Amino acid sequence: MSSVFDPVRRHAAETPDHIALRGGADQWTYRQLRDASARYAGALAAEGLSPGDRVLLVAPSVPEFVVAYLGIQAAGCVAVPINTMSTRAEAEYVLGDAGCSLAIAWHGLGPAVAEAAEALKVPSWTLTPGAPVPDTAATPVVDRDRDETAAILYTSGTTGRPKGAQLTVGNLLSAGEIGAQCCRGSSADRTGTGLPLFHVFGQASVMMATLTAGGSLSLLARFDPASMLEMLRRDRLTIMAGVPTMWNAILNASGDADPADFAGLRVAVSGGASLPGEIARAFEARFGCVILEGYGLTETTALGTFNDIDRGGKTGYTGRAVPGLRVQVRDVDGNECAPGTVGEVHIKGPTVMRGYWNRPADTAAAISPDGWFRTGDLGETDTDGDLRIVDRIKDLIIRGGYNVYPGEVEEVLYDHPDIVEAAVIGVPDDHYGEEVAALIAARPGSELGADEVSNWTRERLSAYKVPRIIRFVDELPKGPSGKILKRSIDRTELARAHAPGDVPARRG
Structure with missing residues (x-):
C-alpha cells in the first residue's frame, strides 16, 4: 500500500526544515508542506469526500497547487488538473466526464470553473495564498494499491473530445523515482521550471522527481524568459526544465545573460516536443550549457527516453529508454524495425497509464494485452540505440x-x-x-x-x-x-x- 504523498512524508520526517518549494519570495519547508497538505486532506474528508472521489484542480504553478494536489492524494482521492485557461464549457465537460465531486480553483482565475461547477451542482472551493482550509483535524493518510488511479489528465488529441488518461499511484511514484535517477537528483538540488504543473511534464517529470529526491522546487506562475533567468540566478538552480519554445525564448531574450549564469546548472532538460537542433547548438555556443532532450507522453507519465548525462546530448535524438522502461520502434506488422528505419514508437513499463477513463475501446486500441502502449509517434533508432522522433503519425x-x-x-x-x-x-x-x-x-x-x-x-x-x-x-x-x-x-x-x-x- 502506498500514497503519492509518501516522498513528502519521508523527507518531512528526515529533513523537516529543508526547503521543498519556492514561489517568488515564498518558501515552504518539507514540514510545512506535509502539514499543510495533511490539513487539506482533513478538510476534504470533512467535506464528505471518500477515497476514489475525483477532484478538479485548476491553478497555476504556485506552491499552493502542490499543497492541494498532495492533499487530494493524502485523502485517497483522484486529482483532475486542467488548464488554467479553460473556458466554462471545457471545465464543465471535464467535471461531467470525470464525475468530479468537488472543484478547486485558484483565486486569481476568472469565474469559469465556479460557473461550470454551479451548472452541474458540484461544490467548489477557492484556493488562496497559503492554501488555508477550515480548522479540521488532519486525517491519517489513505494508503492505496499502486494500481489504483491517483490522477486523471485529459489529453487534447487531434480529433474528438479530450480523453482522461488514468495515472496510478504506482505510475506517479515510479515517474518520480525514474526522473530523479535520470537527473541524479539529490536533496542538494534546486530545480526550477516555468512549466504548468497541471501538465504531465511539470507534474510528473519535474514535481514528482524533485520531491522524490528531496530537493527544492522553484516555480514560475507564468513563464517569461526574463523571469526564468532571474530565478536561475536568485535560486542558484542546478536543474532546469522546459519545452523547446521556452529555451528558444530564453535564447532570443537573454539580455545580459552569460555563461556564468549557467555555471551551476547541472542539467537542462527539454521535452514536450522535438528540440530543433539549431536551438540546442546556439544555446550551447552562447551559454556553454548542453540541453538534454527527453521524450514521453501523458499516457506514459511523461517518461520514455532521455539523453544520458555522462554521454551528453546527441542533437536531434531523445536518448535511450529510461531505467525500468522498454522502447521499441515497430513497423505496420508489429515487427521491431532495424536502426534507421522509421516506424511507430511503442513503450512498456511501470509508467504506462492504467487506461483512458471510461473508454475501454480507446484503451484496448492503445495498450496491447501484454502492456505495450502505442504512442502514435513516428521514430527511428540509430546504431547506438538512441531514439529520434520523426513526427506524429497524424502530422x-x-x-x-x-x-x-x-x-x-x-x-x-x-x-x-x-x-x-x-x-x-x-x-x-x-x-x-x-x-x-x-x-x-x-x-x-x-x-x-x-x-x-x-x-x-x-x-x-x-x-x-x-x-x-x-x-x-x-x-x-x-x-x-x-x-x-x-x-x-x-x-x-x-x-x-x-x-x-x-x-x-x-x-x-
Missing part, C-alpha cells in the same frame, strides 16, 4: 505519394538566422492530395520574405519537401506547456487561392 504529410515529415522541414527552417519559430503542416491540394505549408515567425526587424524562405529550403531539401505555401505570423499558437499547437492552425484558410507572399506553385 505526416503525403504529397503526391511521397512522405514529408514536418519536423525535418522545420529543422531546416530553424537553421535560418531570421526565423524564430516555424510550424509545417499539410493542407488539402487537388493535384497532390496534400501540399506543404509553413507558418513562420520572423525575428523582429527582419525583412525575410517568402522567396528567401523557399530558396533556403530548396537548397537543403528534396523538391517535394519544399513548402509551397508560406505565411508569416507574429507568433504561433501554443498550448499551456508552450508547445506549438498545429491543430489550432486553420488549414482551410491556407488551402484557399494563393495569397500575396505565397511562393508560386512549381509542379514537381
Whole structure:
C-alpha cells in the first residue's frame, strides 16, 4: 500500500526544515508542506469526500497547487488538473466526464470553473495564498494499491473530445523515482521550471522527481524568459526544465545573460516536443550549457527516453529508454524495425497509464494485452540505440505519394538566422492530395520574405519537401506547456487561392 504523498512524508520526517518549494519570495519547508497538505486532506474528508472521489484542480504553478494536489492524494482521492485557461464549457465537460465531486480553483482565475461547477451542482472551493482550509483535524493518510488511479489528465488529441488518461499511484511514484535517477537528483538540488504543473511534464517529470529526491522546487506562475533567468540566478538552480519554445525564448531574450549564469546548472532538460537542433547548438555556443532532450507522453507519465548525462546530448535524438522502461520502434506488422528505419514508437513499463477513463475501446486500441502502449509517434533508432522522433503519425504529410515529415522541414527552417519559430503542416491540394505549408515567425526587424524562405529550403531539401505555401505570423499558437499547437492552425484558410507572399506553385 502506498500514497503519492509518501516522498513528502519521508523527507518531512528526515529533513523537516529543508526547503521543498519556492514561489517568488515564498518558501515552504518539507514540514510545512506535509502539514499543510495533511490539513487539506482533513478538510476534504470533512467535506464528505471518500477515497476514489475525483477532484478538479485548476491553478497555476504556485506552491499552493502542490499543497492541494498532495492533499487530494493524502485523502485517497483522484486529482483532475486542467488548464488554467479553460473556458466554462471545457471545465464543465471535464467535471461531467470525470464525475468530479468537488472543484478547486485558484483565486486569481476568472469565474469559469465556479460557473461550470454551479451548472452541474458540484461544490467548489477557492484556493488562496497559503492554501488555508477550515480548522479540521488532519486525517491519517489513505494508503492505496499502486494500481489504483491517483490522477486523471485529459489529453487534447487531434480529433474528438479530450480523453482522461488514468495515472496510478504506482505510475506517479515510479515517474518520480525514474526522473530523479535520470537527473541524479539529490536533496542538494534546486530545480526550477516555468512549466504548468497541471501538465504531465511539470507534474510528473519535474514535481514528482524533485520531491522524490528531496530537493527544492522553484516555480514560475507564468513563464517569461526574463523571469526564468532571474530565478536561475536568485535560486542558484542546478536543474532546469522546459519545452523547446521556452529555451528558444530564453535564447532570443537573454539580455545580459552569460555563461556564468549557467555555471551551476547541472542539467537542462527539454521535452514536450522535438528540440530543433539549431536551438540546442546556439544555446550551447552562447551559454556553454548542453540541453538534454527527453521524450514521453501523458499516457506514459511523461517518461520514455532521455539523453544520458555522462554521454551528453546527441542533437536531434531523445536518448535511450529510461531505467525500468522498454522502447521499441515497430513497423505496420508489429515487427521491431532495424536502426534507421522509421516506424511507430511503442513503450512498456511501470509508467504506462492504467487506461483512458471510461473508454475501454480507446484503451484496448492503445495498450496491447501484454502492456505495450502505442504512442502514435513516428521514430527511428540509430546504431547506438538512441531514439529520434520523426513526427506524429497524424502530422505526416503525403504529397503526391511521397512522405514529408514536418519536423525535418522545420529543422531546416530553424537553421535560418531570421526565423524564430516555424510550424509545417499539410493542407488539402487537388493535384497532390496534400501540399506543404509553413507558418513562420520572423525575428523582429527582419525583412525575410517568402522567396528567401523557399530558396533556403530548396537548397537543403528534396523538391517535394519544399513548402509551397508560406505565411508569416507574429507568433504561433501554443498550448499551456508552450508547445506549438498545429491543430489550432486553420488549414482551410491556407488551402484557399494563393495569397500575396505565397511562393508560386512549381509542379514537381
